[in-house]
Amino acid sequence: MEYMVPPIKLCVNGHNICDICRSKITACPTCRHPFLGATNVALEKLAREVKYPCLYEKFGCKEVFLHDTIREHQHRCQHRPHKCPVYKLPNVKCGWTGSHNDIKKHLMEKHRADCYEYVDGKYRVLRNIAARMSLSHFVFALNEVFCIRFQASNGALYAVLQYIGQPENAAKYKYKVEFVNKDDTEGVTVMHLARSFDEKLDDIFKSGNCGKLHYDVVSRLKDEMAKLKFKIEILRVGE
Numbered sequence: 001m002e003y004m005v006p007p008i009k010l011c012v013n014g015h016n017i018c019d020i021c022r023s024k025i026t027a028c029p030t031c032r033h034p035f036l037g038a039t040n041v042a043l044e045k046l047a048r049e050v051k052y053p054c055l056y057e058k059f060g061c062k063e064v065f066l067h068d069t070i071r072e073h074q075h076r077c078q079h080r081p082h083k084c085p086v087y088k089l090p091n092v093k094c095g096w097t098g099s100h101n102d103i104k105k106h107l108m109e110k111h112r113a114d115c116y117e118y119v120d121g122k123y124r125v126l127r128n129i130a131a132r133m134s135l136s137h138f139v140f141a142l143n144e145v146f147c148i149r150f151q152a153s154n155g156a157l158y159a160v161l162q163y164i165g166q167p168e169n170a171a172k173y174k175y176k177v178e179f180v181n182k183d184d185t186e187g188v189t190v191m192h193l194a195r196s197f198d199e200k201l202d203d204i205f206k207s208g209n210c211g212k213l214h215y216d217v218v219s220r221l222k223d224e225m226a227k228l229k230f231k232i233e234i235l236r237v238g239e
Contacts, residue, residue, distance in 0.1 A: 041224050056080050059099045076166055085147060085164055085197065086111055089136050100165055103209060105137050114138055118234055123180075126150060126228040129157075138164075141234040142173070147197060148232060151205070157218045159211035160195055160204050161234065167196035176233040177211050182223045188213060191239070 029225055052070050054061040059203050061079040061164065074080070082103060092114075096106055106114050118141030126135060133152045138145060145164040159177045163170035173194040180187035190211030195204050206224040222228040 009060045015026075022212060046143065054079070056099075060101070062162070081118070084110075085138065085145075086114065088147075089133065103164060107145070115140065118142075118232075121231060122230050123231045126230060127226070128226050129218060129226045133157070139232070139234070142236060144173070146173075146194065146234065148175075150164055150239065151201065152215070152218070154203075155215045156203075157196070157213045158205050159190065159230075159233070160192070160201070160209075162197040162199070163194045164197045166237075167198050170194045170196040172237055174235050174237050176188055176235075178227060178233075179213065179218075179221055179230045181221045182227075182229060186221065188217060188221070194234075 007035055015133060048067045049186050051064040051066060054070065056077050056079040059081055060078040061077055063073070065073050074220050075185050078101060079099045081097045082100055084096040084106060085103065086092040086107075088097050092111075094110065096110070112183050114136070115138040118139050129152065131152060134150070136147055136149045139161075140146075143209060147162045148159070148162060149162065152158070161173070161175040163173055171193055174191065175194060176189055176191040177188045178187055190213070205212075218228065
């Protein structure tokens, strides 16, 4: 839904009616005379000077905008409803919808097992590393919500950090993932810009805009229990 200012037409007696209403009737409802082709420019101008509430007012946005600026705002509004991010995870369903500002709270309350707070320098473990595997976790860092995703397929292990929020903000963040063996004697580090959570994983993998380790490297780094140590560093671009 978007706010529109339809052209306002006149009938022969000067009565006003907008094009939307005119499409449903054949004569002026006030005097029953035919409409003219002329537009009431004064009324259209007045309508454009009216300030409209944001479409997402019920989700917490209290701002009002002129007709010419409200569409751009609604595209970027921080109160714009989002589906629960788990909809992209396999075998997980959730019907929650809410504002961007409430995503972290919801994830912590309903999906805590799939979340963790970012701790710089802390090593974690990928388990059950195999030629085909998939793992995703939501990460809270820099007052934002991200999803770190690993997937093994086509002879490689892919790693990508996706930003949950307005797609254009993803490029403001970058990440480094370091994979090491259990003895900390060998390792590989990859670094890329974060990608938007709206992007499909397969498209990211095909583009090469993500970390990628050939599986022979993974096999060398994982231990006898098929576990692989890693740590992730999340930074703002420019830091």
